[in-house]
Amino acid sequence: xxxxxxxxxxxxxxxxxxxxxxxxxxxxxxxxxxxxxxxxxxxxxxxxxxxxxxxxxxxxxxxxxx
Numbered sequence: 001x002x003x004x005x006x007x008x009x010x011x012x013x014x015x016x017x018x019x020x021x022x023x024x025x026x027x028x029x030x031x032x033x034x035x036x037x038x039x040x041x042x043x044x045x046x047x048x049x050x051x052x053x054x055x056x057x058x059x060x061x062x063x064x065x066x
Contacts, residue, residue, distance in 0.1 A: 004056040019046035032061040
């Protein structure tokens with residue numbers, strides 16, 4: 001399946017949820033926010049949010065500094 005992550009198309013195996021994808025990408029325990037197809041996804045909904053072919057994800061983390 002193909003998904004767009006931060007503007008880059010990536011091939012991923014079939015996934016059950018957004019939580020599974022984030023874990024595979026190494027986003028565990030970090031502070032970040034996720035938008036799926038332009039809509040913010042609450043952290044409490046990651047496990048219940050399905051990922052489908054063609055989805056677009058924006059994963060952003062805060063940057064410290066000035």
